[in-house]
Amino acid sequence: MDFSLSEETLEFRQTIRDIVKRTVTTDVIDRMHTSGTFASPELNAELGRHGFFERAVPGLGKGDPIELWVLFNELEKAGAPYDGPAVALMIAGVVNALGTDEQKARIMPSIISGEAMVAMGYSEADYGSDVASIKTRAVKDGDEWVINGSKMWTTMAQAAKWLILLTRTDLDLPKHKGLTMFLLPMDTPGITVEPVHTLGTEVTNATYFDDVRVGDEAVLGGVNNGWRTMTTVLAFERGVMGGSNAAVPLLRHFHDWAASMGLLNSDVVRERLARSVIDMQVAALLTQRSAWIAASGGMPGLEGSMTKVFAAEAYQRISKWCQQMAGPAGLLQFHEEGAAGEGFVEYDARHSPVVTIYGGTTEINRNNIAERHLGLPKSR
Ligand SMILES: Cc1cc2nc3c(=O)[nH]c(=O)nc-3n(C[C@H](O)[C@H](O)[C@H](O)COP(=O)(O)OP(=O)(O)OC[C@H]3O[C@@H](n4cnc5c(N)ncnc54)[C@H](O)[C@@H]3O)c2cc1C
Incomplete structure (x- = not known):
């Protein structure tokens, strides 16, 4: 199987990167962390204006199915506030699949313009x-x-x-x-x-x-x-709209901090960073598959569970490693002097356990895989 992106998709990705660069400023990221609201009206409006949300609605068929993955993967890797639009697009996918024509006409425009959160x-x-x-x-x-x-x-x-x-x-x-x-x-x-x-x-x-x-x-x-x-x-929530490469921004911040502290020659640090990057690559490939299924009009119930279990556990493992490697500096928060990875090491150690809970816990997703894929008896 060839996972490389076409010329058009690479152009699409570049446009998203440009939008992120313009709209996801340090202030926007700061606001996300101080307010606790993981959505940015500026970013959403810009993506909506370019028609990128409409193209990404699961099953609507307006864009190349791979765009759903590219869009949210880019937002996630940039550490952008994407949870709000991700949920909105999930619901747009459900309205598209199960809603009446009247509901589609009444609800969809507000979501695909980037204006409405759900x-x-x-x-x-x-x-x-x-x-x-x-x-x-x-x-x-x-x-x-x-x-x-x-x-x-x-x-x-x-x-x-x-x-x-x-x-x-x-x-x-x-x-x-x-x-x-x-x-x-x-x-x-x-x-x-x-x-x-x-x-x-x-x-x-x-x-x-x-x-x-x-x-x-x-x-x-x-x-x-x-x-x-x-x-x-749930089929759209699990492992489709981001949530699977959450450790990428952490690794970027940790790498730069470790380099500045002269830690990159340590065998332990090098090995853990290499393993982390491999895990994120595997998580990206799993997400690519479930996002493709959703964007093409399918229901990635099982594939999404597999992606979510692997990605959430990898994120938690990587965050724990980064905090261990950083030592006391890994306990310092954003804006505190000497904080490892500008505070992301401490933040991700708190954020990663939460990802194993929402959208269905790891145990529930394991049950789903055991029953639907391995044919084991029902647990409930
Ligand atoms: C930050 C955050 C955001 C959320 N956002 C939303 C949202 O927007 N909308 C929404 O509706 N919900 C949301 N949730 C809720 C989330 O989906 C639930 O927390 C989750 O499904 C777990 O349910 P619970 O908290 O009641 O825990 P419980 O169901 O009580 O689970 C407790 C523990 O028991 C385990 N367990 C339970 N049943 C089984 C079983 N059958 N087999 C094996 N283990 C089992 C669980 O894995 C877990 O470890 C959010 C949760 C969090 C933390």
Whole structure:
């Protein structure tokens, strides 16, 4: 198999690099880390204006399928705030696959222009891995649905225009079958957002729903079909839109710092750096495969799980190595004098464990691989 990029894709990549260079300034990266909101309106607007988001919507078929991977890989390698647009494009992919024509016309333009972020509300305080057991209720009242309950870990809710919300609509059906997904504006009356600060810097939220009223136009993918909509989101979330080369900016910062400290002649440092670079290359190839499947209209459920497990564990291992190699300087944070890798060594050591949790934990993804690929018995 030939993984090299065509001339056109190399040009596309160069344009993204130019945009990143222009818009992802030190101030933008600083703002991302101080605010905890991993999105940049300047970068999003520029990528939207070039039509790059529209070209990258999974399954829409506007661009070469490889562009989805190139776009997010470039943003990730640059350390740019890309989580916001990644989630928005995942949801655009779900709207494209399962939404009505009216929903596509109403929702897609705001996402592909780069203007609208989307929050995902499916986990609850007691139901993350076991998301099929969620309790938030949606009850039909005349022409409307009335939603009550609460969600946990609703990342981006503080900046989002749209929310996808998993609810229970039928108590009599088996738990996977009585669920419905809604896609509604975040400013719908009755929604409250409270910030939750995480170890990994990114701010997420607890969200509360108090008699929130929406019409049938908000149902995404059909009533009592929420499980299918949910698995479509997850197929795009795991190992498709970045999240797999997170150690690349760390390695760049660590390498420069180690060179300035005269550490690059150490056998241990050289060996660990070489192993880290190999791991990142393998993670990039795995992502290339799952992103290609998603962009071509497929569902990389299994391939995404494989990518996410490998990449998240490699990132955590590499961050730990960098912190060990840096010694006390690896405990100093951004803007502290003497901080290894300008503070990225300390930041990535905190951020990398979090990546093994969201989008489904490593254990859940291992179960997925064991059951769907190796044919082992179901664990739940
Ligand atoms: C920073 C961050 C951002 C997030 N963003 C979002 C978001 O935007 N939207 C959203 O809906 N959710 C989001 N999540 C939630 C995330 O998907 C859940 O945290 C995750 O699915 C784990 O669920 P839990 O926290 O309830 O842990 P639990 O499910 O309680 O798991 C606890 C431990 O038990 C293990 N475990 C559980 N079940 C099994 C099993 N069957 N087999 C083996 N091991 C098992 C897990 O692997 C884990 O180690 C986010 C989480 C974090 C940390």
